[in-house]
Amino acid sequence: MSPVDGAGIFNPNLPVDQAVSEGRAPARSEQEIPELHEVDCPPELKERIEALMAKYPDRRSASIPALWAVQERYGWCTPDGIRQAAAVMRFTPAYLESVASFYDLLHTDPVGTHRVEVCTNISCWMRGGDELLDAFEAAGEGQDIFITGFECLGACDIAPMASIDQRYYGPLEAAEAQTAIEQLLAGQEVLPEKALLKRPLAAELPGGGS
Amino acid sequence: MAHELETRVLLKEAEDPALRTLEGYKRLVGGYEIQEKAYRSMEQDEVLKELEDSGLRGRGGAGFSMGKKASFLPRGDMAKYLCCNADESEPGAFKDRELMQRNPHQLIEGIAIAALAADAGHAFIFIRGEYAEQADILDAAVAEAYEAGYLGKDILGCKRDLELVVHRGAGAYICGEETALLDALEGKRGNPRLKPPFPAVQGLYGGPTLINNVETLSNVPHIVRNGADWFKGFGTEQSPGTKVVSISGGVRRPGNYEISLGMPLRELIYGLAGGPEPGHEIKAFYPGGSSSPVLTPAELDLPYSFEAMAEAGSMLGSGSIIVADDRVSIPHMALRTARFYHHESCGKCAPCREGTNWTVKMLERVVRGEATPMDLDIISSVQQNIMGHCLCVLGDSMAMPVSAMVNKFRDEFERVIEEAAMPIAVVQGAPETLGAAT
Numbered sequence: 260m261s262p263v264d265g266a267g268i269f270n271p272n273l274p275v276d277q278a279v280s281e282g283r284a285p286a287r288s289e290q291e292i293p294e295l296h297e298v299d300c301p302p303e304l305k306e307r308i309e310a311l312m313a314k315y316p317d318r319r320s321a322s323i324p325a326l327w328a329v330q331e332r333y334g335w336c337t338p339d340g341i342r343q344a345a346a347v348m349r350f351t352p353a354y355l356e357s358v359a360s361f362y363d364l365l366h367t368d369p370v371g372t373h374r375v376e377v378c379t380n381i382s383c384w385m386r387g388g389d390e391l392l393d394a395f396e397a398a399g400e401g402q403d404i405f406i407t408g409f410e411c412l413g414a415c416d417i418a419p420m421a422s423i424d425q426r427y428y429g430p431l432e433a434a435e436a437q438t439a440i441e442q443l444l445a446g447q448e449v450l451p452e453k454a455l456l457k458r459p460l461a462a463e464l465p466g467g468g469s
Numbered sequence: 470m471a472h473e474l475e476t477r478v479l480l481k482e483a484e485d486p487a488l489r490t491l492e493g494y495k496r497l498v499g500g501y502e503i504q505e506k507a508y509r510s511m512e513q514d515e516v517l518k519e520l521e522d523s524g525l526r527g528r529g530g531a532g533f534s535m536g537k538k539a540s541f542l543p544r545g546d547m548a549k550y551l552c553c554n555a556d557e558s559e560p561g562a563f564k565d566r567e568l569m570q571r572n573p574h575q576l577i578e579g580i581a582i583a584a585l586a587a588d589a590g591h592a593f594i595f596i597r598g599e600y601a602e603q604a605d606i607l608d609a610a611v612a613e614a615y616e617a618g619y620l621g622k623d624i625l626g627c628k629r630d631l632e633l634v635v636h637r638g639a640g641a642y643i644c645g646e647e648t649a650l651l652d653a654l655e656g657k658r659g660n661p662r663l664k665p666p667f668p669a670v671q672g673l674y675g676g677p678t679l680i681n682n683v684e685t686l687s688n689v690p691h692i693v694r695n696g697a698d699w700f701k702g703f704g705t706e707q708s709p710g711t712k713v714v715s716i717s718g719g720v721r722r723p724g725n726y727e728i729s730l731g732m733p734l735r736e737l738i739y740g741l742a743g744g745p746e747p748g749h750e751i752k753a754f755y756p757g758g759s760s761s762p763v764l765t766p767a768e769l770d771l772p773y774s775f776e777a778m779a780e781a782g783s784m785l786g787s788g789s790i791i792v793a794d795d796r797v798s799i800p801h802m803a804l805r806t807a808r809f810y811h812h813e814s815c816g817k818c819a820p821c822r823e824g825t826n827w828t829v830k831m832l833e834r835v836v837r838g839e840a841t842p843m844d845l846d847i848i849s850s851v852q853q854n855i856m857g858h859c860l861c862v863l864g865d866s867m868a869m870p871v872s873a874m875v876n877k878f879r880d881e882f883e884r885v886i887e888e889a890a891m892p893i894a895v896v897q898g899a900p901e902t903l904g905a906a907t
Contacts, residue, residue: 314634322656323639361658363640364598380560381759381805382717382791410809411560412599415717416724425601461724462472463484
């Protein structure tokens with residue numbers, strides 16, 4: 260296939276895609292899609308992806324949810340996991356990889372068992388987000404924890420904040436990073452008093468109401 | 470207790486955790502009564518007319534009339550879709566998170582009624598991937614609504630079907646753009662599409678699609694319950710209704726407050742959010758999320774409405790105010806803003822992909838002291854070349870605030886260039902005038 264499908268028709272210097280010049284759709288070879296028996300997909304992953312596909316009018320819509328399922332199963336979107344999902348969904352692995360690589364929360368490289376995303380966007384930056392990220396990086400050094408700065412997580416009311424294993428916590432002092440990491444590694448509940456879901460509305464906070 | 474300056478409609482009873490459950494929603498605020506009434510006794514056109522008459526404007530950023538948007542959908546037997554845009558990712562915005570987390574059934578009821586207005590049989594809530602906790606809450610609420618017969622096949626015995634799927638994204642700001650959202654929902658990379666055709670004509674799976682923000686849809690049950698005139702009793706003539714405003718940054722009480730639109734900004738920032746920390750003053754603020762041109766304290770007495778913000782050369786956007794106090798360096802804030810859009814640009818259109826990239830590089834030069842004041846003019850001209858030249862407004866969303874900051878705070882940019890350049894000039898043994906020259 261030419262680097263650009265059919266480009267040679269208009270530009271004699273580029274090779275012509277035979278399929279295009281003959282008026283056929285360019286080859287999207289079926290054999291690129293792995294067969295189920297080739298990929299050793301765990302039955303529960305297969306069932307889950309099939310259930311996801313059934314929720315949508317078009318099975319392609321289940322791409323992102325299926326990749327979430329792969330990531331949950333393996334910790335990240337492993338090449339094998341992507342092949343398994345591709346076999347179940349009847350897409351090429353390359354297609355699912357192209358989707359996975361677009362989104363910040365889907366990891367196509369290995370990451371730690373635990374994930375900490377520290378917001379460093381405008382409101383958190385004003386309130387010490389950078390220092391919080393530094394504190395988390397120092398506290399988590401050498402541990403099996405993936406720590407990263409992140410764009411706005413949508414919790415500017417609890418700035419500076421972090422998402423720890425997909426749960427929001429804030430406002431955090433830099434010193435609390437150490438505590439959070441220790442609790443995380445010990446399998447304890449992380450900073451229970453700082454969990455977003457337990458926080459009242461702003462007007463209900465001390466000094467907030469009328 | 471709500472603050473005395475608040476007007477709570479959407480956040481009514483929101484402090485009670487029981488509101489999250491179907492039982493609590495029914496008991497505390499008479500939930501699902503209006504869906505029942507609408508499904509049993511109202512025609513599609515009646516609901517549409519009520520929404521159009523109310524003047525409800527989209528709460529996601531663009532501020533387009535919701536009723537009008539719904540009326541653009543063609544009639545006929547083809548499959549039509551409703552998408553709730555819950556991909557709230559604009560820096561400074563966190564109101565949809567609060568609404569979904571505290572009152573998920575209000576949104577579901579709003580979707581059910583809007584689906585009647587749009588004659589849609591399939592609805593989706595596209596929630597950003599980071600909101601895992603809120604997605605779980607929505608999942609539980611949707612399951613309850615199915616169980617109770619407010620969703621599913623033959624709803625309330627009225628021969629209408631509605632399937633509702635909570636679709637969790639995976640981290641991409643661009644998916645808040647409606648056509649990129651459709652691509653992501655179709656299982657692709659979230660790239661915006663060319664408009665027209667608009668989604669109302671050709672959207673999800675090629676079918677007519679109504680896309681509305683969480684807060685917009687949450688307003689629907691209240692409008693159908695109380696009527697358009699009641700709704701117009703709040704807010705201003707061109708911005709009717711209440712609005713959940715997210716205030717953050719350099720204020721003492723950051724958070725979500727529900728107000729009647731048109732409240733003076735000073736009351737909002739000082740009265741509700743407590744104003745800046747003691748001993749500090751407001752230097753600038755974004756009135757409508759990070760993509761809105763910044764305003765200065767001179768504009769604090771303007772009413773907070775779509776029209777007043779537009780007149781002031783900015784926008785109300787999603788209703789998210791970020792306050793910068795006198796400790797914040799505006800060039801650094803411009804750089805933070807530009808970095809965000811550079812990171813989130815999908816790369817499809819060259820002006821945005823390259824423009825955000827070069828703006829970041831130039832602003833980095835500014836704060837490192839390697840720029841000259843002429844670079845500020847180049848930054849401004851790059852912004853001009855992004856605006857209006859792409860498929861979507863992501864590039865514009867950087868260009869507008871960055872231009873505004875360079876224009877309104879040019880002195881500070883020049884001072885930063887000068888101050889940052891000084892030590893380098895000394896180290897390199899260059900003439901002392903280097904930093905101040907040109």
